[in-house]
Amino acid sequence: MSVGLVAITGLYLAANIGSPPDPESSRLSPVTSAVPPAKSTADGVGGSELPASRSTSEDANPYPTTIRKPIGPPQVLTGITDPHGNAVTVSCSTCHATRKPNTENKTMADMNEFHGSLKIAHGNISCLSCHNANDYGSLKLADGSRIEFTEVMSLCAQCHGPQMRDYEHNVHGGMNGYWDLTKGSRQKNNCIDCHNPHSPQFPKMQPTFKPRDRFLQAHPHE
Amino acid sequence: MSNTAPPDDSNAAPLLPILNQPSSRRTALKVAGAALGLAAFGKAVSPLMVIPENVSVDEFLQQHYKELSDDDKSKVFARLEAETKEHYGAAVTISDPQAIPGVKFGYAISLSKCNGNGACMEACNKENNHHRGVDQSYIRVLEMSKGSLDMEHGSTTYDHTVPQDDKFYMPVQCQQCDNPPCVTVCPVEATWKEDDGIVVVDYNWCIGCRYCEAACPYHARRFNWEQPEIPAEDVNPVQAYLSNRIRPQGTMEKCHYCLHRTREGRAPACLEACPTGARVFGDMNDPESDINYVLKNKRVFVLKEELGTQPSFFYFFD
Numbered sequence: 403m404s405v406g407l408v409a410i411t412g413l414y415l416a417a418n419i420g421s422p423p424d425p426e427s428s429r430l431s432p433v434t435s436a437v438p439p440a441k442s443t444a445d446g447v448g449g450s451e452l453p454a455s456r457s458t459s460e461d462a463n464p465y466p467t468t469i470r471k472p473i474g475p476p477q478v479l480t481g482i483t484d485p486h487g488n489a490v491t492v493s494c495s496t497c498h499a500t501r502k503p504n505t506e507n508k509t510m511a512d513m514n515e516f517h518g519s520l521k522i523a524h525g526n527i528s529c530l531s532c533h534n535a536n537d538y539g540s541l542k543l544a545d546g547s548r549i550e551f552t553e554v555m556s557l558c559a560q561c562h563g564p565q566m567r568d569y570e571h572n573v574h575g576g577m578n579g580y581w582d583l584t585k586g587s588r589q590k591n592n593c594i595d596c597h598n599p600h601s602p603q604f605p606k607m608q609p610t611f612k613p614r615d616r617f618l619q620a621h622p623h624e
Numbered sequence: 625m626s627n628t629a630p631p632d633d634s635n636a637a638p639l640l641p642i643l644n645q646p647s648s649r650r651t652a653l654k655v656a657g658a659a660l661g662l663a664a665f666g667k668a669v670s671p672l673m674v675i676p677e678n679v680s681v682d683e684f685l686q687q688h689y690k691e692l693s694d695d696d697k698s699k700v701f702a703r704l705e706a707e708t709k710e711h712y713g714a715a716v717t718i719s720d721p722q723a724i725p726g727v728k729f730g731y732a733i734s735l736s737k738c739n740g741n742g743a744c745m746e747a748c749n750k751e752n753n754h755h756r757g758v759d760q761s762y763i764r765v766l767e768m769s770k771g772s773l774d775m776e777h778g779s780t781t782y783d784h785t786v787p788q789d790d791k792f793y794m795p796v797q798c799q800q801c802d803n804p805p806c807v808t809v810c811p812v813e814a815t816w817k818e819d820d821g822i823v824v825v826d827y828n829w830c831i832g833c834r835y836c837e838a839a840c841p842y843h844a845r846r847f848n849w850e851q852p853e854i855p856a857e858d859v860n861p862v863q864a865y866l867s868n869r870i871r872p873q874g875t876m877e878k879c880h881y882c883l884h885r886t887r888e889g890r891a892p893a894c895l896e897a898c899p900t901g902a903r904v905f906g907d908m909n910d911p912e913s914d915i916n917y918v919l920k921n922k923r924v925f926v927l928k929e930e931l932g933t934q935p936s937f938f939y940f941f942d
Binding site for chain 1: 627631714724734737739740741742743745746749758759760761765780781783784785786787797876886888890891896899900901903904905906908913917923925929942
């Protein structure tokens, strides 16, 4: 019974977040994937360990906290449709493998050939602050080391430490499931579930539900 | 003499002395007054003579929640389930989760994150089987001017894109006070504070006097003016006696931290629904809990602290 409700509210939550209609924003996997325990993530690939797994002591809590993960490298819409009417997407390296990276690119004005629909409003960082010029199928950390798209949270946390610290304590990003991990599991969003990485400010929303009781009538003098 | 007296009333024992008095204006007034008095008395006590149509005999005779034995409870819950089936066409289960020993619930909202979208109100409406006719909810989201915490000037009727730059948004629901005025004023002890801090209502014991609604400084209590209307397919079948079962008309209700969920370890419905992640819930007795992280690391305040209600509900900016 409760599982169904969690699923329903989870879908509800996901539907309400409403990913911005930007075809080039990283697409998200609808499935949740278990966060590996901290000790087993030390596989040397880009330090992909999620700090979130530190906050829960695995011994006391039999149920895991799972974090939704983005799917790997994004596919970019080309604006072309194939004979069946399906949009044609390409991987980043289709173009970038043969192009010289430009570390100066920061805004849309710098992008005169492609990515024209992208909205960029993310501080004063350049594309290659996060994107990996050596392998466009991955991202890079500030120290230059490679990191997978699926581990993007570690990338965000480099600058957004306070938010990450709050996130570890479920004070940022929301959650579904159990507050008591000894009774059930918990599901959490990752950064780009709510924040478009290119323009991370949380989008404006339109309220849809208003109770109608006597305190909710507009004051006549207003 | 010729005036053989007609049968004199004074010979018979008078049924009512007033009837023997000569007819006069004074007597007529006395009779009318007595009749009026009797009628008024009869009208005044008439509610005691009949059981209201919408109350069954079993319900009329039902004891206070705290005096119900386990056997009584199972009978009461079965009756309520049957009534729900009959009136709403929905098969529901009514449970009675008890406070988890050693747990004291706390709730916090980041007013920096809340953007007033109102998803929490909608989730509450659906989770707690609120009257769909008035879209009832235990939560009100106030749109407040930055620089003021005067709830009286908060607007709940805003209908524009949120958030507005010069506003902040403050959801208000039951603060689960440690010193709850609503409990103090209840003349029949139909509402009380449980061990985990949740203030609950026995909807079947409540007489609907609405003292608690007047006493609450947070406008957190709601009155069921009408029998709730809920389509059968929208009834949440996971119910508890002290929380989200469908409330009878004429009773008070309030936020109960979704105790049918939270006492099973789950998060409240409004928390799960919040698209901004502004809500934090947990056990204040657990030093490692999320809520204690907020209390230790954020600049936290409570509403109307000066009233001494000692809420278990906190707000913070971060």
